[in-house]
Amino acid sequence: MARKATAVFAAVALALALVSCTQQAQTSASGESKPYGSPWVSSVFAGNLPSEAPDAADDLYLHYAYDYAAAHQDASYASVADDAQGELQAAVTAVVKDESVASPELEQLRILYGQAADVDAREAAGAEELKPYLRAVLDAQSLDELEAVLLSDGFPFSPWIETTASAPDMKSAMCVAVMPRMLFTDAESDAAVYQDPGDEETRAAHELMLADKRTLVEADLVLLSLAEDADRAAETAGRMFELERGYGKDEDPEKYRDAGYGAEARAVQFLTFDELAAACPNFPVRGTLAKLGEDAGEGAVVMYPEWLASFNGIWTEENFELLRTMTAVKVLRECSDFVAPSYYADARAATGQEEPTADGLAWAACDKPETFSQLLGETYVERGLGEGAQEELERLANGLIDSYIELVEETPWLEAESREAVIDKIDNMALNVLRPDGGYFDYGGLKLTPSAEGGTLLGNYLALKAYNDRLEAALIGQPARASATWLYIRPTVQNCFYEPVSNSINVFPGYVTGAAYAEGMTSEELLAGMGFAMGHEISHAFDYSGSQFDAYGRPDPVFADADVQEFTAIRQRIAERYSTFEVLPGTFVDGEDVSVEATADLCGLQAVLAHARTIEGFDREEFFGRFARSWAAVYSPDYAGLLLADAHAPANLRVDASAQMLDGFYETYGAAEGDDMYLAPESRVAMWGKASGSE
16 A cells, blocks of 8 residues: 655745745856756746747756747746646547437536536535535533444435555455544654654644645634634634644655665554454444444454554543544535535635636546546546557556667676566566556446435435445455555546556546647657656666565565665665755755665656667757756746655756766767766766666
């Protein structure tokens, strides 16, 4: 079980809290004013654009991204990748509205879509249909009574325990994965906000990062009449967060990384149901699983089992009143896309969100794992992409895997035992390209109720949720499914990732938009977009985290003990290189934080260029041009803090710092000593191949 965290640029406040940089110029010894930072290290920031595009040998990224950067200098943030994010939604919405495109599944989707888009009907309905569930929670007078509500068949919510079908490894049967679900955040994805950083500046940054979530929770408290005004809502929200903080403040996922090579894989454990209950005896975990129909099999997968024990510590009678309030808020929060939109108008305004359109409201209701996100993704693949897209991308992925194996076979530092394990892992890698292993969910048995027959938006949401729960529960006890993450991460999101437990590459439909793929692309364009993305993700199988799992997702490192030292030394050299990048005066990249993604960038580029050797007449200059343009972005310097908090390096460094490691860059552009991007051969680093810098 794994999740992928992505940079959320809506949290502008975090960036402003971490770094407040003004646009300033450095002055050379001759008195000539020049842009701040190194010649190419800072080229992604607005206000740092030279009068003309630099030579590729001086800044490969900006040589090709210059026109985009020049056109977006006034934007606080812009990127080619984000420009394409609405393509899937636009394509699928057009299909939904085209009644000539018919299927039983689309008919069901149109019912929910139409009800969610009917703003007048939603305003008239308010939240009346939801109130009995909320009242059942708020009428509880003790923790026992609250648990009785949570476990009752008539209460269709599981607000405290998140479950999904998963597998401990690919040799096992599917089982249930269990994780406590908190109100503001979860230790797995946002552990930093639970920690005490020891300084006021970072505490303030954490508070700002939570500001939007707090605003929404405060709106829920007022709507529930649990707070009579904004001040009281803020005070109550603060107390609830402090209670939640007790769940995560002592747990830090980074400790697994710091515990030494091999420890991280042990964070994912399989527990019997008895062990699960013993880890969290205060909360009725087993009863919750039985209610959901997910108590089949022999046990559950749990990530970071100690979090169950920590959650157990807050589920006590002493905290009952806050737990009751949080439960009601969590139910309302889950259903916020199915009640009157005006309820959250003030909260949207406070968090800088635009007033949603009817189509926007409808998409938000339909694009959920509990509703139709799988059908939306499948519809885009079948009707929004070219007919041969899936076949072409699967063929590309298989070609890259072949080239990766060749690189591994040429790598001198690998001992025979490690080389065999690495190749075995590549050979067994599952490719979930545009579709999940086992197929998308079958909605053929779904029957929603149209408004004309008395159906309601919330009623149909609950029916859909129950239907999807049954489909997931039916997978438990079946052979391991390499696409389990498709069950709880929407395939409509712009995501392409490697998942170690299933040893799988996952290319979501939401990622395959014009920025990365279009029908009729040249080989150079295809490799620069989707090819690089896939090569990057294959590389994650052998990064510091992924390499701790074997070909079947078991916690058995692929590198033999004799090779671990060399592997970690290469990673450290990459980290040290990135730590030298001063993107703004006094502001450096944290090489350790970006080293995993930077290594995957470098290895992915190696794999793509190795595959290019099999293509007759391949134009490497066209490839590098498309590659650089696909990462075009512009940031205000005020975004530096948020940008550098990401596990990925800034876009320009992902291009330039990777390319300057490879001989192919020098051969293509004649870069030599004296050019800004030149790096001496002995300083170039590569994970795979005959020698550092080779591809």
